[in-house]
Amino acid sequence: MSNLQQTLVAAAPEALGDLSLPGARDERWRYSSLRALNQRSFSAAPTQPGALSPELEAKIAAFPSRLVFVDGHYDEARSAVPGGLAMTTQIAPANAPAHLPFARAASALPTLVIGVQQTQSEPLHIVSVLTAAAADTIVQQALWIELAAGTTLSVQHRRIVEADSNVVTNAWRDLALADGARLDWLEVGEDGERASVVLGTRARVGAGATFQFAEVAAGAALYRHDLDVTLVGEQAVFGVRGCTMVSRRRHADIHIDARHRAKHTRADIVWRGLADQRGHGIFAGQLIVEAGADGADAALSNKNLLLSPHAEIDTRPVLEIHADEVKAAHGATVGRLDERSLFYLRSRGIPEAEARRILQLAFAREPLLQITDPQLREAALAALARCLPEDAA
Amino acid sequence: MLNIDNLHVRVAGKDILKGLSLEVKAGEVHAIMGPNGAGKSTLGYVLAGREGYEVTQGSVTFRGQDLLALEPEARAASGVFLAFQYPVEIPGVNNTYFLRAAYNAQRKHRGEPELDSMAFLKLVREKLKVLHLKDELLNRAVNEGFSGGEKKRNEIFQMAVLEPTLAILDETDSGLDIDALRLVAEGVNRLRSPERAFLVITHYQRLLDYIVPDVVHVLADGRIVQSGDKDLALKLEDQGYAWLKDRKREEQAAFAS
Ligand SMILES: Nc1ncnc2c1ncn2[C@@H]1O[C@H](COP(=O)(O)OP(=O)(O)OP(=O)(O)O)[C@@H](O)[C@H]1O
Numbered sequence A: 001m002s003n004l005q006q007t008l009v010a011a012a013p014e015a016l017g018d019l020s021l022p023g024a025r026d027e028r029w030r031y032s033s034l035r036a037l038n039q040r041s042f043s044a045a046p047t048q049p050g051a052l053s054p055e056l057e058a059k060i061a062a063f064p065s066r067l068v069f070v071d072g073h074y075d076e077a078r079s080a081v082p083g084g085l086a087m088t089t090q091i092a093p094a095n096a097p098a099h100l101p102f103a104r105a106a107s108a109l110p111t112l113v114i115g116v117q118q119t120q121s122e123p124l125h126i127v128s129v130l131t132a133a134a135a136d137t138i139v140q141q142a143l144w145i146e147l148a149a150g151t152t153l154s155v156q157h158r159r160i161v162e163a164d165s166n167v168v169t170n171a172w173r174d175l176a177l178a179d180g181a182r183l184d185w186l187e188v189g190e191d192g193e194r195a196s197v198v199l200g201t202r203a204r205v206g207a208g209a210t211f212q213f214a215e216v217a218a219g220a221a222l223y224r225h226d227l228d229v230t231l232v233g234e235q236a237v238f239g240v241r242g243c244t245m246v247s248r249r250r251h252a253d254i255h256i257d258a259r260h261r262a263k264h265t266r267a268d269i270v271w272r273g274l275a276d277q278r279g280h281g282i283f284a285g286q287l288i289v290e291a292g293a294d295g296a297d298a299a300l301s302n303k304n305l306l307l308s309p310h311a312e313i314d315t316r317p318v319l320e321i322h323a324d325e326v327k328a329a330h331g332a333t334v335g336r337l338d339e340r341s342l343f344y345l346r347s348r349g350i351p352e353a354e355a356r357r358i359l360q361l362a363f364a365r366e367p368l369l370q371i372t373d374p375q376l377r378e379a380a381l382a383a384l385a386r387c388l389p390e391d392a393a
Numbered sequence B: 001m002l003n004i005d006n007l008h009v010r011v012a013g014k015d016i017l018k019g020l021s022l023e024v025k026a027g028e029v030h031a032i033m034g035p036n037g038a039g040k041s042t043l044g045y046v047l048a049g050r051e052g053y054e055v056t057q058g059s060v061t062f063r064g065q066d067l068l069a070l071e072p073e074a075r076a077a078s079g080v081f082l083a084f085q086y087p088v089e090i091p092g093v094n095n096t097y098f099l100r101a102a103y104n105a106q107r108k109h110r111g112e113p114e115l116d117s118m119a120f121l122k123l124v125r126e127k128l129k130v131l132h133l134k135d136e137l138l139n140r141a142v143n144e145g146f147s148g149g150e151k152k153r154n155e156i157f158q159m160a161v162l163e164p165t166l167a168i169l170d171e172t173d174s175g176l177d178i179d180a181l182r183l184v185a186e187g188v189n190r191l192r193s194p195e196r197a198f199l200v201i202t203h204y205q206r207l208l209d210y211i212v213p214d215v216v217h218v219l220a221d222g223r224i225v226q227s228g229d230k231d232l233a234l235k236l237e238d239q240g241y242a243w244l245k246d247r248k249r250e251e252q253a254a255f256a257s
């Protein structure tokens, strides 16, 4: 048994000797307190994939092309790797940026490296399974995906949990898009209410390449995602379409940093948040146009609905411009469900609870409807419907 | 069918309806006219059950039931329909989806079987044809980006689908072109039956050429100050509301002496 810091460092003591986790005063972690995690002690994580229930096996097998991780370990036997992907495992240096200490810890572990050498016509499912055996442990995972010039890949990443437990997930994904490549990504978690999830995603987007990221965040006891994207080549494009939907005591903290490093790059972030009951949604979006990234186009919109007096939303859009001829727009709002709309629906005979659900779904769906990849869009909408159950409204 | 007795309503701390009484029998069409701010829309909202409209005195009975005790959705299911003066835009909610949810919710409330989407679509197509509405409106979000006239026609379209027992039309004629006015009137007349009643709120006599009312009321300062047959509307069109005030003053003077 060891504490949070010790457990993370123990996985790669040489590389992580100087690891320092966010302190109580760390501004970036202001709304995601690590206190509860710091007070816990953890057992060693399972060292290899264990047995799964037949239902879970069937659920996994239903994804035609898939990479399966069980409690953080890549599970070759359960995976179905399509052609055109080169898979290797590397011990990489702890190469995640210093401002993402959890990611740094994960990046020091053996990393599954996926080289995309050919355009993939079917979506690749990356399935992270958390078994009951993962309770009381920190499950870590590191992925590195490299898209060769001009290739295309569409990824659906989902976490599936066998049972709600206090497991901590710490996942790091390093994505590199060579010139003209295109990556569409959908992130969906079905995490339990007692779980903690810390995700770090970094992408470097080359000239003329496109990274479209989508996420449906239903939160967890603690849910934190840092998405760090740099547009390194001219005319690189980065888009985000996501929504947070937190109820009960769930928490979801989304941090997106989009960095324009080259000329005529474009970033376009649309995120919506809903918080009900005692849910807490946080969104921090930062658009940075570095010196020399002239002609950049940067847009960020974050709209939120507060559905209960005990719910909380915090939003912080930031725009930093150091270049010329930049087109930039950003805005954030926090509102309540429109009473006039609610009355309109009820006056037509729709019961109040259903009317609320209809309006909430409509609000959250707006960015997801703009997901360009049709399969990812369908999956995102289905995930959204799942995290707003009939009785939630 | 509808019995409003001495209704007093307060909105945002202000008394708006001040002792309004009105009786509407099945099969009748009542027109309500009156100056801006008189309380006409307030009456519609109170009947439909909007929050924030506080009834301080009086009662409303609808088909023998205490209407004011019901939630808005229960009022709709028991047959009350309000065509809004300002229909609400609801982005992200598909018009057909919305209407089917409403239609089936009402049926469920009444213990009737729900319609599947095929059967519902068939029903909707029929009603569209009657109102000469474009199919395309069905696939858009509720009222979003609709023109003023399209919104009003969408209200009447909803009415045609939901087939209410009591329809309250709040200035449905405002903003309609002449052809649309005729179509809307046709839609209403088609629904007219011995079992149904209409409260038609309007500023213009012209609508009443098409939807001929049984009774015309003038609502001013929170109550009905005058009732008459359809010729009252013609007189109002001609002379405005000033003569009513003069008459009221005379009455008060007579009362005082
Ligand atoms: N929410 C509110 N807060 C304050 N005053 C209100 C509110 N709603 C209505 N009122 C007031 O109540 C009065 C009656 O309004 P109502 O909309 O019923 O008038 P109306 O007869 O329908 O007028 P119009 O012919 O212009 O549609 C007006 O003076 C209006 O300003």
Ligand SMILES: [Mg+2]
Residues within 6 Å of the ligand: B040, B041, B042, B085, B170, B171
């Ligand atoms: Mg009005």
